[in-house]
Amino acid sequence: MNADQLDHAIRDVLHSWTPDNPNAPAGIADRLVRRRRRRLLVRTTGAALALSGIAFGAVFATGGGGDDGAQRPASRVSKQSILRWQTTLPAASWDACTTGPGAVYCRGVSYDGIGVNARTGKVEWQQKAKDANGGSTPAGSLPGVRDGILYTYADHAPGASRAGTDLVALDIGSRRVLWKHELADDSRDRSDAVLFDGKVLANSPTFKSVAALDGRTGRTLWTYSWKKADCDRTAVGGVPYLVCSPDSEKAPQQSTVVRLDPATGKPRTVATVEGPVGLIGSDKDVVLLGAPAGGQQSFSVSGPATLTRVDLGSGKVSQHPVDGMPMGVVTDGIILASGGNGSAVAFSADNGKRLWSRELGLTLRKDADNPTMRELASAAAVDLSSRVAYYLDPTGHLVGLDLDSGAVRWRGQVQLPKSPVTAGIAPELMVRDHGLIGQTGGELFHIKPVLPKAGS
8 A cells, every 4th residue: 555545544544533523624534644744754665654653643633642740951942033024825725835045935736836925924925726626635845945936836637636746846936837747646745756866756646756857847866766765855065866665564574764766767786775664854964763662563752762864874773762743843963742732742863762742832732522632843943043843833922942952042932813623734934034923724934933932
């Protein structure tokens, strides 16, 4: 079962879960799947792990967390901030946003793309989707912006029950579509189109294959195919890599990290790891992988796990025990993961050691019809200049934690229109110009935290 098939299976389960509930938000199944992708909490391998993956989002939404009781340096918590702007977007729900020079770009069910002035918050242009009522797959992220081009996603067959996906290159200046490339795997997360060295590594129109595309023309420069595995794409230092894990119990139970030559696509296996793994991210020239340990079959936050480090230069593999699956944001040698129920956990990317855990103190409302489900906080947005990790909840409350100690350094709030509970849905938060761009529901805002002065 590949990622696309798994997503359709999850949607079928969730659609049957709330078929007659008038309070269930529209598109809840797609949006739960979307957030599963955005957070990249699990990479399943075969039907057995696929079933655990269905329950995985609930683990993160309902699982236990808490402060680890470690002593932290005393610090004053600032509650000061400057709200630079707040904008109501032209639709109530958005899949993903990204930042570029002078602008913020978002896409959703109703719009393939909009451009928002990063200084004023004014929506400067918008491109409507051709059909918002078909079987559109939500985007977990946008590939990004480079050289005046926004790389985004659109339905391949708008209005169809299974609309498929095109990777789209949009010229920002002229708003002209430069090219489209059909994807076979209908997922739209951070690994499905990766920018590298003036090119884009994307899924091919056929399964278990990738293509390197010229960033401006969309011309296919080379392709690479594989068998008996599901592969995530990533780029480190301008070089594309694949992290491949067995796609079924019948496949060889080994995972590989494969380097693809940027010019030719020629593969070279950097390292082999026993068993299935999930891509966490990269730390400088090291790829970080996570896997369940102790005989577990579930990629979940509870229970023992293994952090695997693969040095891309030497191919050296080192493995470290972890007390929970360290899936999350990787920054400056630290992995910031969710501990469940609105807590954050920091792990060392070097050895998997838990550095700190902290209750965020955000407002994560429970679903009135299913109290075991609740809203999610955003993934961490890290400002390395101040070494603060920021989080946002769906009601507009924010918190900033010291990256090294977990101590609370700032709290803020943006007044948002009242909204219904959408369990399993996380807002989005990005760092820009020492401030924060936040998106929750149909609201987009830019806020600058005023941190306490050093020594206060």
